[in-house]
Amino acid sequence: MTTRTTKTDQLHQKISDLLSRSSKPLILSHSRPDGDAIGSLIGLFLALQKKGKKPQMVIIDGVPRKFKFLYGSDQINRSIKDDFDLVITVDCADQKRVAYPTELPDIQLNIDHHITNELYAETNLVIPEQPATTAILAEYLPDWGFDVDKNSANALLMGMVTDTIGFRTSNVSPDFLRLAADLMEKGADLSSVYQEALTSQSLPASIVWGKALSRIKSEGNLAWTTITLEDRAAASYLGNDDADLTNHLSSLENIDIEVLFNEQKDGKVKVSWRSNAKHDVSKLAMQFNGGGHPPAAGAEIIGDLETVVPLVIGKTKFFMKGQI
């Protein structure tokens, strides 16, 4: 997929050396992990473990319920359990978002696909053309000397399915589908991954959707809504995430940009933008110290909904007029 040059060959040799020299790698990803974060952690973890290494995975938020079906998900800890000799981040655009319990150690290897990646590690493999970080792992793990078995393939496929909302985002290429097909040949179960990670929805999540959708607003080609702490409490929804409502909003007809405001406990609002090919919302998210991809980006803003919503909607309108 990526054209091989001497430079990329050297980079892959370096990654291969880093991984083969390490006996206790620590793998980290971003807070509020999505399917690509969890799939990348587990896919890499299992491949390293198969080579006789003792890897560990840490995410302070733990594993979202819907990804717990994956083999290996119970190996993800909320705290450091053992010492380590290599620190790897996957699917993590910047160090601020690494879900780590204490002061972050130096990161040696950063594997990601966010165009906004800050290249914060000693070695950075960032491929923005890839729709999922797990696709980067699926493509290169064999080159680095690691086998992808059935369970690892299942985890990697989950990242590809979730980050592309079931292979339907505009960045899905024939090569990407071939990588997915390779993973199926290795034993990944597309049907169950699709059902478990993407389409199945808990009753509390449906109730949160109902509340948020009843408040949807639109102006021109912009639409937005909110999820409040009260919505989640009333629905007995346990997560602090958006219950995947943002992905649903992205299918709204005649809307170019959708914004979801998700109220958080700590006096912050998580903002998610989705856009069609007309706009690169990662640029907008960066204005709020966030990041992401051209069609899907986010930021976390200090403040309550009363202040954050008008501020962000105002800026988004300017952005749509090309004034930012």
Ligand SMILES: [Mn+2]
């Ligand atoms: Mn991702």
